[in-house]
Amino acid sequence: MAKYTTIAPLYDLLSAEYPIYGAGRRRLLQLMDLQRGQQVLDIGCGTGLNFSLLREQIGAEGILVGIDRSAAMLARAQRKAERNGWKNIILIHADATALDEPSVSAHVVREGGRPLADAALATYSLSLMVDWPRAWRVMWELTTPEARLGICDMQEPNGPGRVCRPLAKAVCRLSGSDIAAHPWTALEHDCTNVLHASLRSGHVQVRTGSKSQGV
Template identity: 70%
Template sequence: MAKYTTIAPLYDLLSAEYPVYGAGRRRLAELIGLQEGQQVLDIGCGTGLNFPWLCERVTSTGTVIGIDRSPTMLAQARGRAQRNGWTNVILIQADATELETPDTSARITSAGGRALSDAALATYSLSLMGDWPSAWQAMWDLTTAQARLGILDMQKPTGFAAAFRPLAQLACRLGGSNIDAHPWTALEQDCTEALRDSLRGGHLQVRVGSKPQAA
């Protein structure tokens, strides 16, 4: 967390968001199919780079819950929300790998949200976590039975883009991500109606699915 504490004010400038990684966020927001008035959970929200796409879709009648363990990253996210007038953004400082469902739900409701969200997503965040399966379980436990779940993360570029592997690996190493984590495999295993997409030469992997309905 010390790294993100230091770079938080400059994170948006250093993250290659506009030439590379923003495309994945936009695609995930499209595929997850958020509706007006819904509540969405953003795991590892960082500086709030997902917020424009999420707030646009849930509108002012919905709620965006951002969870991140870094207080300085959350400070940037709070500033983004305030500048844009997004009064429906709730921010919670917590480690996503250590979330306790009752406690987290209580914190969300006390801040004005609902105990369980209609959707949850993690963008470029699970690969930063050594115990990312626990964060995936938290996404599952903090959403409704009908929820849509989404993961956007990175792998080594493939095909014609394989020449850029060293650059992609360096970027992930500098950011603290494990490029070989492939956390979207959990979604493919646990969810139904899985949608798959890849961008930037396969470097960005997008997955969206639904919780299976009980018989």
């Protein structure tokens, strides 16, 4: 966590967003197909790189709840929201692997007192968490039975991109990500109507799905 405290001011510049990782975010949001007025959880929201894309779909009438365990990264996200005049963003400083419904309901209470979101997504964040399956369960528990869930994360490049594997592994080690975590497999197992996308020689993997009953 100290690492992200140090790099937070420069994270947007150092994250290779435009040449590589932004494509995954954009594809994820296309497949999520969110609607105006929905409430969405952004797990591991970091500096808020998803915020503008999410607001394009949910509009000013929707609610965006960003959760991150790095206070420094959240501070950058808060500045981004204030600079753009985004009034519908709620930021929660918390570890997603330890989050529960009361933690969210302290900040957001929907009609009928249920703090459940219409959708949840995690972009390049689950692979940073040692207990990422617990964060996946949190995404499940804090969303409605009809919710749409999405994951965008990394694996080793394949095909012609195999030559970039050493670089991809080095970047993941520096960031603290486990390139072999493959957290989208949980979504594939638990959800229905799963949509897939593979970008940047397979390095970026995107999955979205609908919650199944009885999982």
